[in-house]
Amino acid sequence: MPRTDTTRLYAAHPHLVRIDELWGQKACRDLLTHLMTETRDGERAGFCEENASTLLKLLMEHDRAFPEFDDSGKIASWGERPS
Template sequence: MRKTNVSKLYEAYPHLRRIDELWGTRDCREFINRLMNDTRDGQRRGFPGDHARTILRLLMEHDREFPQFEENITSDWRDTVGESRRGIQG
């Protein structure tokens, strides 16, 4: 059961109710993450502060509850650095 209060977010942006349908899936994490990034070549205005914070809380809550879908940026970065170092040394 989600703890983040989304009533004001959904009131302002009813199409974001899709989060409820996707909750607990990799698609949900990707959907929320896309909301936080500009995918419109600089044309996205962004969300007002209160709604942006709610979306961030949803992402953090989803990652805590479903860590298997969280992107592991650190290990990806380490793999890339390791490959670069091997290429330089070898």
Template sequence: MRKTNVSKLYETYPHLTQIDELWGTRDCREYLKRLMNDTRDGHRRGFPGDHARTILRLLVEHDREFPQFEESITSDWRDTVRESRGDMQG
């Protein structure tokens, strides 16, 4: 069960109830990340602070509950270094 209170977020942005439908999936994590980043070439206004914090809390909570979907920056970086050195072994 999700702990983050989303009532005010959903009241203001009803379309974000999609988070509930996606909760526990890789798609949910991607959706939350997209909400926090400008994907409209600088035309996104962004969320007011309270709502942005709620979305960030949701992302953190999702990562804690479903760590299998969390991106591994360290392993991605290691793979990039190996590729640049040419020492990747399939």
């Protein structure tokens, strides 16, 4: 279970309790990354600053606790081709 306080995030978005269910799995990191990525061509308003901050804290906490799932170093930079 994450140590980051998720009380307000889960109150505003009850379906995100799934994060707790997936905690410690690659699927959790994938979900957190997906939530912080624009995937609906601007159709989604996004999270308020407080909830976005909580999601970022959760991602960082998950990466520290489970570094084997952190694939952020494998993402190509602008102008590079993925390997």
